[in-house]
Amino acid sequence: MITLDEFTIQQLRLYPQATGELSGLLRGIGLAAKMVSKLVNQAAIADVIGEYGMTNVQGESVQKLDALANTTFINVLRNSIYCAGIVSEENEEMIVFDDPKNNNSKYVVLMDPLDGSGNIDTSMPIGTIFSIFRRVSPLGGPCTIDDFLQKGDQQFAAGYVLYGSSTLFVYGTKRHSVNGFTLDNSVGEFYLSHPGMKIPAEGKCYTFDYRYYHCVDDHLRRFLDSCNASRQGGDGRMSCRNAGCLVADMHRIFLHGGIFLYPGRKEKPKGKLRLMYECNPMAFLAEIGGGVATDGQKRIMDIVPGDIHQRCPAFIGSRQIMDSLAGYLPVSSSVTNTGK
Numbered sequence: 372m373i374t375l376d377e378f379t380i381q382q383l384r385l386y387p388q389a390t391g392e393l394s395g396l397l398r399g400i401g402l403a404a405k406m407v408s409k410l411v412n413q414a415a416i417a418d419v420i421g422e423y424g425m426t427n428v429q430g431e432s433v434q435k436l437d438a439l440a441n442t443t444f445i446n447v448l449r450n451s452i453y454c455a456g457i458v459s460e461e462n463e464e465m466i467v468f469d470d471p472k473n474n475n476s477k478y479v480v481l482m483d484p485l486d487g488s489g490n491i492d493t494s495m496p497i498g499t500i501f502s503i504f505r506r507v508s509p510l511g512g513p514c515t516i517d518d519f520l521q522k523g524d525q526q527f528a529a530g531y532v533l534y535g536s537s538t539l540f541v542y543g544t545k546r547h548s549v550n551g552f553t554l555d556n557s558v559g560e561f562y563l564s565h566p567g568m569k570i571p572a573e574g575k576c577y578t579f580d581y582r583y584y585h586c587v588d589d590h591l592r593r594f595l596d597s598c599n600a601s602r603q604g605g606d607g608r609m610s611c612r613n614a615g616c617l618v619a620d621m622h623r624i625f626l627h628g629g630i631f632l633y634p635g636r637k638e639k640p641k642g643k644l645r646l647m648y649e650c651n652p653m654a655f656l657a658e659i660g661g662g663v664a665t666d667g668q669k670r671i672m673d674i675v676p677g678d679i680h681q682r683c684p685a686f687i688g689s690r691q692i693m694d695s696l697a698g699y700l701p702v703s704s705s706v707t708n709t710g711k
Contacts, residue, residue: 372562372563373562373563374552374560374561374562374563375397375398375401375540375552375560375561375562375563376398376401376560378550378552378563379393379394379397379398380394382394382544382546382547386546390477392453392476392477392478393453393478393503393527393528393544395451395452395453396448396451396453396454396478396480396503397528397530397542399447399448399451399453399454400444400447400448400480400501400530400540401540401552401561402447403443403444403447403448404499404532404538404540404554405538405554405559405561406443406447407439407440407443407444407484407485407499407532407534408532408534408538408554408556410436410439410440410443411436411497411534414436414491419435419436419439420434420435420436420491420492422434422435431488433461434485434488434491436485436488436491436497437461437484437485437488438461440484440485440499441459441461441462441484441485443484444457444459444482444484444499445457445459445466448468448480449468449473452472452473452476453476453478454468454473454476454478454479454480455467455468455473455474455476455477455478455479455506455513455514455518456468456473456479456480456513456514456518456519457479457480457481457482458479458480458481458482458519458647458648458679459481459482459483459484459648460482460483460484460645460648460680461484463680465514465516465519465679467513467514468513468514469513474510474511474512474513474514475510475511476506476510477505477506477510478503478504478505478506478527479503479504479506479514479518479519480501480502480503480504481501481502481504481519481647481648481651481652481679482499482500482501482502482648483499483500483501483645483648483649484499485497485498485499486498486499486500486531486616486617486618486649487614487615487616487617487618487619489615490614490615490616495614495615495616495619496533496534496535496614496616496618496619497534497535497616497618497619498531498532498533498534498616498617498618498619499531499532499534499618500530500531500617500618500648500649500652500653501529501530501531501648501652502523502526502528502529502647502648502651502652502655503526503527503528503529504518504519504521504525504526504527505525505527506518507521516679519647519679520676520677520678520679521676522672522673522674522675522676523646523650523651523652523654523655523671523672523673523674524672524673526545526651526652526655526672527544527545528542528543528544528545529542529543529651529652529653529655529656530542530543530652530656531618531621531622531652531653531656532618533618533619533622535619537553537554538553538554538556539551539552539553539554539564539565539622540552540553540554540561541565541568541622541625541656543655543656543659543660545659548566548567548568548569548659548660549567549568549569549625549656549659549660550563550565550566550567550568551563551564551565551566551568552564552565553565568625568626568660569625569660569661570624570625570628570657570660570661570662570688570689570690571627571628571689572628572661572689572690572691573628573689573691573692574624574627574628574629574630574688574689574692575609575610575627575628575629576609576610576611576612576623576624576627576628576629576630577595577598577609577610577611577612577629577630577631577632577688577692578611578612578613578614578620578623578624578629578630578631578632579595579611579613579632579633580613580633581611583634583636586636586637586638587634587635587636587637588634590699590700590701591632591634591667591699591700593699594695594696594699594700595632597695597699598611599611612629617631617633617644617649617653621653621656621657621687624662624687624688624689625656625660628688628689628692629688629689629692630686630687630688630689630692630693630696631653631685631686631687631688632685632686633684633685633686634667634684634685634686635667635684639682641681641682641683641684642682642683642684642685643682644682644683644684644685645680645681645682645683646671646674646676646681646682646683647676647679647680647681649685650664650666650671650683650685651671651672653685653687654670654671654672654685654687655672657687657688658672661690662687662688662689662690662693663687663688663689663690663693663694664685664686664687665686665687665693666683666684666685666686667684667686667700668700671683671685671687
């Protein structure tokens with residue numbers, strides 16, 4: 372069994388010119404994930420369930436566990452010396468680690484420290500999503516907003532952590548495939564459990580919140596009707612699954628295939644998900660894993676961001692199902708040819 376630390380070191384040896392900063396940063400994120408996993412497992416007895424009494428920049432109520440997870444990741448990454456700064460869903464502005472060591476770090480991190488907060492008090496799956504970019508500002512000085520406002524195609528690595536029946540750490544880089552590691556609580560180590568993860572070309576599930584069925588356009592409703600007709604037809608082709616947590620829904624798609632749909636709707640044409648630390652990292656992983664990720668018109672990772680908390684519609688999943696979706700959308704050619 373190979374641990375996360377051993378795996379990142381092995382990958383480092385394949386590139387003699389590498390400095391080891393990315394490996395160190397990933398190990399730091401893994402350490403913070405272990406700490407958050409413990410908080411999640413003890414949430415009820417530690418009295419960290421419930422609202423914190425404030426709202427974040429998105430206007431959403433912050434849960435106690437949201438705040439604790441955010442603080443944990445910020446503190447660990449600040450002390451790791453491998454990160455120049457961070458953007459978090461829970462903070463309106465970027466956080467710059469302006470000290471001599473971190474100013475020489477090559478990377479910045481964008482993250483949703485705790486995805487699926489509505490699942491906390493019911494012990495349903497929740498997660499962490501992160502995206503890593505290489506800085507464009509000069510080393511030696513503090514990072515700048517330009518380091519964070521890069522297209523998703525410039526991501527150096529991305530990943531997620533799923534806190535469920537077990538805790539899984541999944542990440543991918545441009546040079547390597549997507550790999551998953553399961554936490555062994557008895558020794559406090561992540562072990563490689565899902566090497567070379569690939570999204571199946573076909574799948575039997577789709578994720579959509581039917582509360583918004585009448586709020587999306589006719590093209591998408593026709594696609595949803597086709598999925599539902601297959602499900603009702605009894606052939607077992609499609610089933611609707613919605614965990615209320617992007618990490619959990621995307622992890623299912625990585626294992627079994629399918630499609631995740633979070634479109635814009637009449638009152639929110641840009642949707643609800645955030646481009647920089649939800650859509651981009653999941654799109655990055657999906658494409659490395661053989662899937663496709665679009666906003667319904669173009670490749671998600673081609674979008675030029677204008678704000679660190681920018682929202683974006685998301686359609687991510689198995690290539691054949693995404694091709695089928697493209698046939699229902701008004702701008703199908705750009706969607707069909709999306710992905711690598």
